[in-house]
Amino acid sequence: MKRLVVLLLVAASALPAQGPAAVAIHNARVVPVSGPVIARGTVVLRDGLIEAVGADVNIPADAWVIEGDGLTIYPGLIDALSTFGIPQPATPQANGAAAQQPAAPQITSPLATPGAVTAANPPARGPEDRPMTTSWVRAADLVKPTDRRLNSARAAGFTTAVTFPPRGIFAGQGAIVDLAGETPGQMIVADNAGEYVTLATSGGFGGGFPNSLMGTIAYVRQLYLDAEHYRIAKQFYAAHPRGTARPDYDRALEGVLDAPRVLLPATRRTDVDRMLRFADDLRLQAVLYGLPEGYRSADLLKKAGASVLVNLRWPEKGRDTDPDEPDTLQVLRVRDRAPSTPAVLAQNGVKFALYTGGLERRADLLREIKRALDEGLSPEDALRALTLSPAEIYGVADRLGSIEPGKIANLVVTKGDIFQTATEVKYVFVDGVKFEPVEEPAPANARPESAPPTPEPQGEKQ
Amino acid sequence: MKSIAFAFLFAAAALVAGDDDTFLIRGATVHPVASAEIVDGFVLVRDGKIAGVGRVFTPPKGMRVIEGKGLHVYPGMIDSGTQMGLSEIGSTRESVDTGELGKFDPQLRAEIAINPSSEHIPVTRANGITSVVSLPMSAGGGGGGRRGPAPSIIAGQAALVHLDGWTWEEMDILKSAGMSLRIPTILAPAGRGGDPDAPPALGGRYSFAEARRNYETDLRELRDFFEHARRYQKAKAANEKGFRPDLKFEAMLPVLEGKEPVVVLAARERAIRDAVQLADQQKVRVIIANPREIGKMGPELKARNIPAILGPTLELPLRDDDPYDAAYTLPDQFFKAGVKFAFGSFDNEFSRNLPYQAATAVAFGLPHEEALKAITLNAAQIWGVSDRIGSIEEGKWADLMITDGDPLEAKTQVKQLFIKGKNVDLDNKQKRLYEKYMNRP
Amino acid sequence: MKSMKPFLVACLFTASSLAAPPIVIQNATILTVTRGTLTGSILIRNGKIEEIGERITAPADAQIVDATGQFVMPGIVDCHSHIAADSINEGSVSVSAMVGIEDVLNPEDIAIYRALAGGVTTANILHGSANSIGGKCTVVKLRWGKDAHDMIFEGAMPGIKFALGENPKRAGNPSGQRIGAANVLRYPATRMGVEDVIREAFTEAKAYQQSWKDYNDKVARGEQAIAPRRDLKLEPLVEVLEGKRFVHAHCYRADEILMLLRVADEFGFKIRTLQHVLEGYKVAKEIAAHGAGASTFSDWWSYKLEAFDAIPYNAAIMTRKGIVVSLNSDSAELMRHLNDEAAKTMKYGGLSETEALSLITINPAKQLAIDNRVGSIEVGKDADLAIFDKHPLSNFAKVEKVYIDGELYFDRNKDLADRAVHEADKKKLLDKERELQRRAAPGAVRRPAA
Known part of the structure; x- marks a missing residue:
């Protein structure tokens, strides 16, 4: 009661x-x-x-x-990559979720504006400074039933979201969240959905390490190597505490080691190729997300046996562009073909889930799904990509994703x-x-400018 | 060692020639540009001017004769867009005087800031370039040879100068060759060609609306400036009471009277269209400078006899989707459109490569004689000095180069150079360093 | 498994070439660069040059390419390029050796195609020059249309970028150009500091190298030990010390060139190439004695203070003083006409045609230690060829066809024919998108671009 x-x-x-x-x-x-x-x-x-x-x-x-x-x-329905449940800040640049983390006040700056250099937050001098890293932050600790978006998400048919802290190179550990509950604790289905990695950069030479895509990739690689070394060093120390130097506690590595999988961004085919190789090199259990060029990456994904999360927000023409300077043929092709990604992946037997990209209104979602259906995706495959497939990808198919006793x-x-x-x-x-869902009218200020910080492949925004 | 010995011979030849500006070049292939080439021809120079061109000439006794057997004589080349003498080292602010602060600075005169001791001058003329247009461009003085953001709109008066003279006064050909004007543009989005670290976007990421507002404001201010200048012109003509001289508007009078062209920097089709509109609305003579495409503007330019100073041919295409050879074929597109054009390097560092910009245009369709014209006679005509320079014709100044081949080919050497009939020293800082360090033990 | 990968890739390539019929390029003027010039034919099979001669009997299944009146030269090798990568500079730190171009290769950069259209077939893709010790570099073939890793030049020695002089010290200069709002100065600010950064880094690298030696010794003795932490910044420097990675050093002034050679001597490694090296002519003797190659510009000068003593005779002087010299582009634009750049060395310093062509073919191949594969037209070498309509040292020449591994990657005629197709495709897509937008309900919520 x-x-x-x-x-x-x-x-x-x-x-x-x-x-x-x-x-x-x-x-x-x-x-x-x-x-x-x-x-x-x-x-x-x-x-x-x-x-x-x-x-x-x-x-x-x-x-x-x-x-x-x-x-x-x-x-x-399951939103396979989301921030649903983490109340969104009033101003897009301040991250309320992190600010409400009393246990880790020092993480607020890098989260608020990644790479922002202040006296309290000097520029990172290398991987050792763990730039833009909050790998230990758990979405499970940030989720609140008061997030106003839960209503509309439910109205759109969503009962579950895989929710991640959205900012930073290592943003933090995701949680599988049911979209209702009296307490945050009741909402959590699983608290270790995976580590959410973006390829964000500090931006500019003064912002500290890393300020380039390759710097970020090198950093991610170093952190995983460090984590492996840390794991072994801790094991060794546990077995031989006498005469062994004690390894320093490192919360960034703890967070990485806790995660059963890592989410890596992939926009273009080139990114898919790059991230698959990267994960293979480091023997990571990786799930790629984004995939607007998934339609031309199926061969790579199939070969690697990879699972992917496809953003339902298909790329669109910019709203405020120069009419005399049309986009390139390549960009036009991506915009035209991106919605065929689910169909192509389904044809090639690549496991994929769909995510809303922050869309919460049913009408918006249906419009995006329809474009995928128009490109040959069967309704059955579409439904699976929003139910059982995400449950399988996140290892919770034994409790979610289908109607079974x-x-x-x-x-x-x-x-x-x-x-x-x-x-x-x-x-x-x-x-x-x-x-009984009553879809709320969109608040006047709700979109599009103040759209929540959607998990997006940030590599392209470096 | 051979080449050093060669350089010494050179110096010796120059000594023989002396400063005497009366002489005969004979036995060479003469390329007058204005007319067909003359194999085994002569050029007679008297008091610094060309006194005759033809096949056979018997020099009077005592006249200095330069034997040109196996060599070629061309008019000296004209670079129609440089910052010669205004910028020495692109990245060193203190050595750069290319652009002032302020949006409308028509009163500024490039000529008086040209450093006649610039190391760029002997380096450039060693490759046969005898005169250049020095163009004020881009505000803040920075940038130099590198084109940076340019908030100024009217940057000042370009000068046409010879690359020889003890002072800028002695270098002078035209003090005010044209008014340098950057037509306001809607700035292109960042991305390719901007920050190399920015990968291609899947859509627009900049505020076009904002850029367009700035552009419209700039255009309005430009129209207002012309309007004020015209009122000033009327007030002055009417000798109105209380009329006070104003240096900015005073500098605009030759432009309004059609005596001085406006050199409009306009890269894209839209900017060229705006430049044409400026010509129509303000009834001024316009020269398009450094266009990067022609689009549908060919007939418009042709109908108004608006010429163009084409920038470097060796440029990347403006857009990813443009043909790889878009810049290479641009001169031929202008030629086919019937628009008169000359070449400018829009640089100092590479001014000496002017003929190779022309050569690439030839590789991609431009007739060879048109390429040669574009670095000689066309330039002179566009700047209104074809009575003095640009071709080997009787009565013109003897701006000549003697080469061992086609000057459009890089391997060709410039053997001798004459500016107003004076044999110009082809030595420069770089040759001196070459000799010095080649001989380092 | 990891070490198997290049091998596998190589196999795949050979396999794909096996399927292709042999090619005979006929009646061309063949500029072999290393074996003189002849008029005749080249037989290509399995991606390799199988035969060169005045008369070659074409195999029955051969594809014949008539190159009458045209000139074939080895595909151009550019020892310094920044194309085909999603990022170039990790400028935040003075030593960015942990980053690498291989991680960010972008095979869809249009600059690749444009460079092909200029006859370039191989390029050394370098990290930028913002750091005293920069990131790792990768040699690629411009296999346009292939995935990133299929572009990598199989077996080519990896490199690392160093940079001396104005660029790496800029971030330490209070009035220097910096990107970003933060007013944070980064060491070093002087050429003294640049030397210090390099010496510090190699001192650290030696200690790191030693820590692994100690560990391996312990393990060999059967002692229990934890492996040292792998340090991605120091690993490439250890590889440099062990001769497993080439140093490509951006430099301008004679003093800093000499400094680097002496630092390398001190730590016992070699500088493979000096890049730009605009004052190399002043210390050519010392460069030659060290054995470094020099990769320079034909005629760039005066764009900054340290380039004010640059002379277009640099390549010629260094060649005459016994250095292996190449001309590089450092620019997606210049990269498209390195043959024109080479021609300038005939004017400035009197190099012969073969010497001039060597600067953009066999010499950069030697500098990158890939001259057993590319850089000249010889039997057994990769069929990386550029066909020009005129002599490539003429400024009137343009590229007609480019082959890599015997595969046609650029064909001017095809390019011309494809233009209309691309235009039509683009128009179709634009129309389709407009129609889609028109049909979208007027009240539909629009949203910002993805």
Whole structure:
């Protein structure tokens, strides 16, 4: 009951269920993703988990029953790379999330404006100064149920996001976050989704190391080498403390060692090639993100057996460009072909998930997804890339991503096909709690200028 | 060692020639530019002027004769855009006087700031360049040979000078060859050609709206400046009461009267269009300087007889999508459009390479004789001094070079050089260093 | 596994060439550079030059290239270029040896194609000159259209950039040009400091080298030990000390050139090439004695104070004094006409045609130790060739075709034919995009560019 009260406070527009132990949606079309579509079936939820799913499922006596005629049940959508759940600062350049980290006040400066040189923050002289690094920061510690974007994300069908601290070369450890909860702790599905690496630079000669893309790459490489050395040195010290110099504690390396995988940015085919080689050299478990040129990188990805996160925000023409100076043919081609990336990856058997790139309005998302569908992506593959595939990539397919008994009760229930613009999202279940989404009108100041700091391949912005 | 001995011979020849500006060159292939080449021809020079050109001439007794067998005689070359004498070392601020502070400085005169002792002068003329236009450009004095941001719009008066003289007065050909004007532009976005560390973007990343506002403001200010100058002109003509002289507007009078052209630096098609509009609206004579494309402006320029000073041919294309040879073929595009043009190096360091800029244009389509004209006669015509320089014709100054081949070919050596009939020393700092260090034990 | 990679790449290349039919370039004037000039034919098979002669019987399956009246020269080698990379300078630190061009090669830089169109087939891609000791360098072939790693010149010795004089000390100069807002001075500010930075770095590198020796000794003795921390900044310097990495040093003035040679002597390594080396002519004797190559400009001068004594006779003097000299571009533009630059050395200092051509072919190949593969037209060498319509030392010459490993990478006729196609493609895409924007609902929320 406590949970309900908080939710009402948090999300005025959401109407949580009355909190029965079990919910059953029956006579609905069920799309489990992990198996064949059930034309007319029932899904039973209990205590935040899926209890049963099938055509011939008995409805428990204590269940709150929802008539599913004309409805379709999908697994809740997962935003595979996001900042959802981390409240966004009022001003884009200040990072509120980090500022609220009392344990690590010294990280605020490099996070606020990476590389900003002040008396308190002299320019980094090399990798040893750990520039623009907050690898130890955990999104799980930053997430709050008060992030206003949770409403609209749920309204768009999202129940889960893989959320990362957004700034810095080593930005920090991601968390798999359910997009509702009374406390931050209730929202966390997993607290170690991976280390989020951007290829940011300090910008300018006065800004300290690194101020070039190759400097950043060298730094990332050095940090991983340092981490490996640190691991061995700590092990050695643990075994032979007597007579051995004690290795210095290094939180930057601790953060890196904690991460089960690393997210690396890849915009062009060249970046894909570069990052795959880089990860291979360092034997990193890497997931590439961005991929507007994924459509021409499938051979590389397939060969490497890589998984990727594709940004649904397809590159667009700049809004304020010189009409006499059209973009280059290469840029035009990328803009034209980028939406074919998911289809091409699917054809080539490359595992991929989609992420919203900060888009939270359903209409915006559908427009972007439609462009991918128009390029030959099947709706089934699109759905998988927003459900089971991200769960697999992040190693949580045993609890998320499909409608199977025992998995977390994250569902989206629609009146019609989920990718149709006219389709209404009737209910969203997060951890078994029902929401009836009312899409908020976009706040006047919400976009586009104040779009949240989307995880973007920052290598190209060096 | 051979080449050193050769250099000594050179000096010896110069001694024989002396300072006497009356002599005969014979037995050489003469390229008058204004007319067909004359194999085994002569050039007669009397009192510094060309007194005759032709096939056969018997010199009067005692006349100095230069035997030109196997050699070629060309008019001295003209570089129509340099900062000669205004900038010595591009990166050393103290040695650079190319541009003042301020947006409208028509009263500034390049000529009086030309350092006749500049090391660039003997280095440049050693390759056969006998006169240059020295053009004030870019504010702040910095930049020099390197083109930097240029907030000034009217930078001052260009001078046409000979590359010989004890003082700038002695070098003078035209004190005010043209008014240097940078047509306001909408600055191009950063990216390629800008910061080499900036990889290609997937879309625009700069505020075009803001750049356009600045551009429109600049254009308006430019129109206003002309308007004020015209009112000044009327007030002065009417001898109005309370009329007070103003150096800036005074300097604009020759421009408004059509006596002095405006040298408009305009790289892109849009800037060229604005320059043409300036010519139409202000009824001034315009010369386009350092265009990097012609676009659809060929017929417009041709219809108005607006000539162009083409910048270096050896340039990268403006845009990634442009043909690789866009800059190489630009002179031929101007030629085919029927627009008269000359070449300028827009540099000091590479002024001596002027003929090779012309040669690359030939490799990519420009007829050879047109390339040669563009560094001699066309330049003289554009600057309004073709009665004095630019070709080997009777009555013109004897600005001549004697070469062992086509001056457009790098391997060709300039054997002797004459400016106003005076045999000019081809020695320079670089040759001296060469000799000194070649002989280092 | 790692050491296998270059080998694998090489195999792939050979395999792809195997499939291609042999090529015979006929009736050309062949400027071999090392074996004189002849009129005749070149047979290319498997990416290599198989036969050169006045008369060659073309194999039945050969593709015939008629080069009547044209000139074939070895593909041009540029010993100093900054194209094909996404970043050039890691200027934040005085020693940036931890960074490398290989990490940021950009095979889609249009400058690659443009350089090909100027006859260049191989280039040494260098880090910039902002640091006394700069980043690592990579030799590439301009295999336009291939991925980054397929451009790397297989087996070529890697390099590292050093820089002396005005550029590395600029960041230490209070009135110097700096990018970025921070008013932070960076050591060094003088040529004295530049020497110090290099000596400090190599002192550190020697200690690092020793720490690994000590570790390996311990392990050999069966003692327990932790390996030293790998230091990416010092590793390349140890490689320099061990002769496994070439030093390419940007320098201008005679004093600093001599300084570097003496520092190298002190620490027991060699300077492979002096880059720019505009006052090399003043200390040619010392350069020759050290055995360094010199890679210079034809006629650049006066753009900065340390270039004021530069002379266009530099290449000729250094050649005459026994130095292996090359002309480099340092510029995506100049790179497109290095043949014109070479021609200037005939005017300034009287080099012969072959000497002039050597400056942009066999000599830079020697400097990069790839002269067993490229730099001249010889049987067994890579079929890296540039075909000009006139003698390449004529300023009226232009490139018609360029081959790398026997593969045609530039063809002027094709370039001309493709222009209309590209224009049409572009127009189609622009129209399509406009249509897409028109159809987008007027109320649709627009957003900034990705």
